Amino acid sequence: MAIILDARSLCKAFGAVTAASEVSAAIEKDSIVGLIGTNGAGKTTFINIVTGYLKPDRGSIAYEGRDITRLPPRDITRLGICRSFQIPQLYGSLSVFDNMLIGIGIVLRNAGLAGYFSRRDALVPGYGEPAEAVAERILGRFGLLEYRDRNAQVLPGGARKLLDIALAMVARPRILLLDEPTSGVSAQEKFGIMQMVLEAVRAEGATVLFVEHDMEVVSRFAQRVLAFYDGRIIADAPPQAALAHPEVRRYVVGTRA
Amino acid sequence: MKQGRIRRDHTVAIAFAVFVLLAALGPWLPQWAMFIMTVAVARGLVVLGLLLLLRAGLVSFGQALFYCLGAYSAGALGRFFGISDIFVEMLVGGAVAAATAFVLGFLLARYRGIFFGLLSLALSMILYGLLVKSEALGSTDGFNILPSTLFGVRPGPDWVRYAVLVSAAAVALVAALAVHRYLNTPLGRLAPAIKDNEIRVEYMGASARRAVHVKYVIAGGLAGVGGALAATVVGHIDPEMAYWTTSGEFIFIAILAGTGNVIAPFVGALIYGAIHTMAYDLSPNTWQMTLGVALLLLIVFLPSGLWSAFSRFRWR
Amino acid sequence: MKIVNVTHGSFYAIGAYAAASMTAAWLAHGYPPMLSYAVLVVAAIVVAAPFAILIERVILRPLYSRDEVVILLVTYALFLILEDVVKLIWGVNPYFIAEPYALLGSFQVAGMAYPTYNLILVAVALFFGGGLAWLLHSTRAGKLLLAVIHDPEVSRAMGVNVGRYYLATFALGSLLAALAGAFTAPTVSVVPGLGVEVIVLSFAVVVIGGLGSLPGAAVGAVMVGLVRSLSVHYMPQVELFVIYFVMAVVLALRPRGLFSLAEPRKI
Numbered sequence: 007m008a009i010i011l012d013a014r015s016l017c018k019a020f021g022a023v024t025a026a027s028e029v030s031a032a033i034e035k036d037s038i039v040g041l042i043g044t045n046g047a048g049k050t051t052f053i054n055i056v057t058g059y060l061k062p063d064r065g066s067i068a069y070e071g072r073d074i075t076r077l078p079p080r081d082i083t084r085l086g087i088c089r090s091f092q093i094p095q096l097y098g099s100l101s102v103f104d105n106m107l108i109g110i111g112i113v114l115r116n117a118g119l120a121g122y123f124s125r126r127d128a129l130v131p132g133y134g135e136p137a138e139a140v141a142e143r144i145l146g147r148f149g150l151l152e153y154r155d156r157n158a159q160v161l162p163g164g165a166r167k168l169l170d171i172a173l174a175m176v177a178r179p180r181i182l183l184l185d186e187p188t189s190g191v192s193a194q195e196k197f198g199i200m201q202m203v204l205e206a207v208r209a210e211g212a213t214v215l216f217v218e219h220d221m222e223v224v225s226r227f228a229q230r231v232l233a234f235y236d237g238r239i240i241a242d243a244p245p246q247a248a249l250a251h252p253e254v255r256r257y258v259v260g261t262r263a
Numbered sequence: 264m265k266q267g268r269i270r271r272d273h274t275v276a277i278a279f280a281v282f283v284l285l286a287a288l289g290p291w292l293p294q295w296a297m298f299i300m301t302v303a304v305a306r307g308l309v310v311l312g313l314l315l316l317l318r319a320g321l322v323s324f325g326q327a328l329f330y331c332l333g334a335y336s337a338g339a340l341g342r343f344f345g346i347s348d349i350f351v352e353m354l355v356g357g358a359v360a361a362a363t364a365f366v367l368g369f370l371l372a373r374y375r376g377i378f379f380g381l382l383s384l385a386l387s388m389i390l391y392g393l394l395v396k397s398e399a400l401g402s403t404d405g406f407n408i409l410p411s412t413l414f415g416v417r418p419g420p421d422w423v424r425y426a427v428l429v430s431a432a433a434v435a436l437v438a439a440l441a442v443h444r445y446l447n448t449p450l451g452r453l454a455p456a457i458k459d460n461e462i463r464v465e466y467m468g469a470s471a472r473r474a475v476h477v478k479y480v481i482a483g484g485l486a487g488v489g490g491a492l493a494a495t496v497v498g499h500i501d502p503e504m505a506y507w508t509t510s511g512e513f514i515f516i517a518i519l520a521g522t523g524n525v526i527a528p529f530v531g532a533l534i535y536g537a538i539h540t541m542a543y544d545l546s547p548n549t550w551q552m553t554l555g556v557a558l559l560l561l562i563v564f565l566p567s568g569l570w571s572a573f574s575r576f577r578w579r
Numbered sequence: 580m581k582i583v584n585v586t587h588g589s590f591y592a593i594g595a596y597a598a599a600s601m602t603a604a605w606l607a608h609g610y611p612p613m614l615s616y617a618v619l620v621v622a623a624i625v626v627a628a629p630f631a632i633l634i635e636r637v638i639l640r641p642l643y644s645r646d647e648v649v650i651l652l653v654t655y656a657l658f659l660i661l662e663d664v665v666k667l668i669w670g671v672n673p674y675f676i677a678e679p680y681a682l683l684g685s686f687q688v689a690g691m692a693y694p695t696y697n698l699i700l701v702a703v704a705l706f707f708g709g710g711l712a713w714l715l716h717s718t719r720a721g722k723l724l725l726a727v728i729h730d731p732e733v734s735r736a737m738g739v740n741v742g743r744y745y746l747a748t749f750a751l752g753s754l755l756a757a758l759a760g761a762f763t764a765p766t767v768s769v770v771p772g773l774g775v776e777v778i779v780l781s782f783a784v785v786v787i788g789g790l791g792s793l794p795g796a797a798v799g800a801v802m803v804g805l806v807r808s809l810s811v812h813y814m815p816q817v818e819l820f821v822i823y824f825v826m827a828v829v830l831a832l833r834p835r836g837l838f839s840l841a842e843p844r845k846i
Contacts, residue, residue: 320648322648322651370827370830370831373834374830374834377651377790378786378830378834378835380651381782381783381786381826382786382826382827382830384779384782385779385783385823385826385827386823386827388779388823389823389824389827392821392823462845462846507775507779508775511655511659514652514655518652548663548666548667548671549663549666549667550663551659551660551662551663552659552660552662552663552664554656554659555656555657555658555659555660555661555662555663556656556660558652558655558656558659559638559653559656559657559660562642562649562652562653562656563641563642566645566649
């Protein structure tokens, strides 16, 4: 299988806190990888480094063979790597629909279709429809149409998460990093949401990495698991093997099975 | 659930209507009215630029910098080159200001919030200091500007004001509609997104800094045109135009007008001119206090400016 | 306190005017000049305090929940109002009270005469600076204040009377401004517009030093003062704007000021 994302020996320290220590992972194209670990283990730091929000002290990241270590988030997004956030990052004072339109507008702009003199109803690349229609379609797929005209900041927690993920998917990324996509969502809904998200994303042919604290979700959906602890990767294996790993059991899962 | 409110955009129609009305009725207006209106157009242009920045959450306390640059450029044209064509003056004023904004934008676009405000303030005060110390440009007295000509023709004393007003209104019309169109492009729509969540903007693949830089240049250019216009209509230029209280006036008008519509800045400027004159006439010693009270009341009761009250009224 | 307070300049002016007028009256009545220093202080506090309390309670309090830009504009509006209020109360003629300044004479330093008053001012500044630092970091009330500033909602949830702390902070800050004005009064002629110059300068100082940092403000103030004096001496033509130039340079190199506080993690 082709390696789409290759992280090599990433190191990042904030003063006395080591957020990443020799983190290496070669992610295969079209795979679904779960990132597990206790809080502060370095999962979000990993995502932050991969997406350019943080620059590693040492180490490198290659995307389809190209070095992206020093690129800022916007360039990385344009290359096809998108992410959702632990705490949903939305445009609070705008409506859900407008949130989507802004995202789609940026996609149009990056495709050169949204300049000062461009057509107002340009077709969004990859969807073949004008912006409003695309927004409706994506919101529909995520079940957010009922919140269409509500301001993002008054949405209930689960809807915020979904909107955050929807925004990450607007640009039809090749790699999607989801930071705790089901946190704050009720137990019954977790599976449904993961199912829906993965279906939507996989239909586009994307590689998915997701951070998750619920081991059942991890076992069900991940093909491979990276377990973090104290800034290091302590296990890299399919879910069953990873969850049975002694260090993982000790530090992450808990020894009581 | 859709809110069945259909928002049709009447802006273009209204703008044209106002312009035509002005041009048609102009010759019958008294001189003082034309003066006030032209000054309002000048200020409105500056505030139009402020509107762009305000939408992105940036309060510039230093638009007076570009206003002053525009004015001095226009004056310099007359003083050193003998040029007094009003369109040339506005064009050069705008160009000089925009170029300056382009250079300064590299520094300023990196900042937000209070840093942006104070840095912009500092830059305008730097210009003020430079001008005050500059003997060649008249120091604190400034200098007078040549009477305006239009395409090589010097209008008679009765027609000067009208000519300037209509030229100014034409420029304002073009500017307002250009900005209006810009606000409907994806880059223009980024403004509230930048204000709300810049990290998200970056993560969606857009450069917030570049967007701010562009807006700053546009705002600077507009302020330069306004400054050149103000200089021609008042007839005199002095460093006071770069002082921070001048920037404060623009902020006041921006709050008065709100950020809802490109026509609002001009209406707001007109109203401000009226308040200013009335306050000054009522009591020359306390006009600042009146202004302050008015501003306070505005902020408390009409935070989105007069335009929002107007549109609320219309859709009732 | 995370509000940008243009009214600060007005309090400076109020302090200066109050001190100047009361001291002038004091001296005119023939009371002992040595006590005029106390008069400066008392006048500033007595006059400024009611203003501060009134403003905070009536105008600022209802508006804390709004945008920070709104507060900035509100304080700007207040500043405009107070500029004229000062003119109404004290008139437009300048006040001169040179006595407290001249009384202390000067002393010789490296062959030059240096006014003693200025030296005492430095000591006073150090006293207040140190006192404020001690207050914030070593007393219970001070630490609570830092907590309130950091997160008013959590503080409220813990039972802290946030409103009272805001009032106290605003009052304290305003009184300090008034005192500064009072102490400066004997060295200049007190005229309308005193607040204008100082507010822009003090913003420059705070920005250079870093928002929210006390040692930063001290360093910033020293830098500003030094640069200003140096420019007056060597290049008088740039005196007016060199401060802003320095501010622009500092911000270009250290975007959050020299001693800015660490930013909490956002994502």
